Amino acid sequence: MSQYLRFIVISPVFGILSYMLSYYSQIGELPSLKEEFLPYLTSATFGLLAGFSAMGIGKLLNNVVSWKKKHSFRFLVQCLALFMVGCILIVCYLELFDMILGTKMTYEKFWLEYKDEFLKTLLILFIFVFIYTILDFMIYSFNYLKKEEIQSVEMINNQMNLQFKALKSQLNPHFLFNSLNTISSLLYKDPEKAEEFIRKFAESYRFILDQNDKALIPLEQELAFVEAYNYILRMRFQDSYKLRIDLPELVRHSFVPPLSIQMLVENAIKHNLICKNSPLEIKLKCKDNYLHISNNINPLREQAESFHIGIENIKKRYAFFTNDNIKLEKTDFFTVSLPLINENNRHLN
Structure with a gap:
C-alpha cells in the first residue's frame, strides 16, 4: 500500500x-x-x-x-x-x-x-x-x-566485482606465456636464476589469489608483491627496465586496494617501448599525502581502452574508502597519484 x-x-x-x-x-x-x-x-x-x-x-x-x-x-x-x-x-x-x-x-x-x-x-x-x-x-x-x-550489500558486491576484474586482468595469458618463455630460456643458461624466477613467479600468483578477496591491504604487503613481480620483469627486460621505490616507513603502514600499484606498473609495461635505447623507469614516491607512481613516456602503440579500464577499476575501488580523487598528470612523465588511506579506513576492509 x-x-x-x-x-x-x-x-x-x-x-x-x-x-x-x-x-x-x-x-x-x-x-x-x-x-x-x-x-x-x-x-x-x-x-x-x-x-x-x-x-x-x-x-x-x-x-x-x-x-x-x-x-x-x-x-x-x-x-x-x-x-x-x-x-x-x-x-x-x-x-x-x-x-x-x-x-x-x-x-x-x-x-x-x-x-x-x-x-x-x-x-x-x-x-x-x-x-x-x-x-x-x-x-x-x-x-x-x-x-x-x-x-x-551492494557495496560489497561492487567491491567483489571490481576485484574479480582486477584478478582477471592479472591472470592474462600474455604475461603467463612470456614468463614461461623466460623460464625456458633460463633453464639452459642459468638454472639457479630459473629456480629463483619460478619461486618469484609462484609468489606473485599466490599473492594474487590470496589477497584479492580483501578490500584493503597494508601498503607494505602490496610493495612486497610488486618487488616479486618486479623480479620477473627485470629478468625479462634486464637493464632496459628499472623500478625505484622511495617511500618512508610511516607511509608503508597505510593501506591500498590489492593489485592497485601492480596494475599501474603493468600499465606502464604495456604502453611503453622497452629497450636498451629507450629504457623504462618507474618511480614510487610520497608527497602531500599521495602516493605517486610515475614513468617516463616511450609510447609503443595506442591501447587507450585497456588503459582506461585499469584506471577506472582503481578509481572505483578507491571511492569506497576516500573522497579524495585519484590524479593523473602527463608531461615528460606519466604520473598517477593515489590518495593514502590511513588506519581509520581499516574497518571497511
Whole structure:
C-alpha cells in the first residue's frame, strides 16, 4: 500500500474516532451514525485534511531538519508543527459546525460552556501528535536501516566485482606465456636464476589469489608483491627496465586496494617501448599525502581502452574508502597519484 493510500484510508478513521471519543466524553454514549451522519462526514473530512497536513509537514521537515541529522530537535519541531496545525483545524472544524447549526456562538461563550471538552480535545490531539511522531520516527529508522543494509550489500558486491576484474586482468595469458618463455630460456643458461624466477613467479600468483578477496591491504604487503613481480620483469627486460621505490616507513603502514600499484606498473609495461635505447623507469614516491607512481613516456602503440579500464577499476575501488580523487598528470612523465588511506579506513576492509 502506497503512502498516499495509507493516509487516505487511515486519516478519516482517526478523524471519526476523535469525534466519537469527544462525543462520548460529553454525552456518555456513542453517536448514532444515522442521526449524526453529517458530523461523521465532517470529522472524516477534517481527519483527511489532518493526515495530508501531517504528511506535508513531514516532507517539508525532511528538507529542513531531517531525522538523520538531529533526532531530538526534529521530534520537537514536528510535534509543535503538527499540534499547531491540529489546533487550526479544530478551530475551523468548530466554526464550520457553528455555521451549520447557526448558533452564532462567541468565543467567550464557547470557552465558558465547553472549556473542559475543548481542553480534553487538545489533550487528545497532543496524544495523537506524540504517537504519530514516534511512529514516524520508527518507520524512518526501519527504512533507513533497511536502506543501509541494502547499500552495504551492494557495496560489497561492487567491491567483489571490481576485484574479480582486477584478478582477471592479472591472470592474462600474455604475461603467463612470456614468463614461461623466460623460464625456458633460463633453464639452459642459468638454472639457479630459473629456480629463483619460478619461486618469484609462484609468489606473485599466490599473492594474487590470496589477497584479492580483501578490500584493503597494508601498503607494505602490496610493495612486497610488486618487488616479486618486479623480479620477473627485470629478468625479462634486464637493464632496459628499472623500478625505484622511495617511500618512508610511516607511509608503508597505510593501506591500498590489492593489485592497485601492480596494475599501474603493468600499465606502464604495456604502453611503453622497452629497450636498451629507450629504457623504462618507474618511480614510487610520497608527497602531500599521495602516493605517486610515475614513468617516463616511450609510447609503443595506442591501447587507450585497456588503459582506461585499469584506471577506472582503481578509481572505483578507491571511492569506497576516500573522497579524495585519484590524479593523473602527463608531461615528460606519466604520473598517477593515489590518495593514502590511513588506519581509520581499516574497518571497511
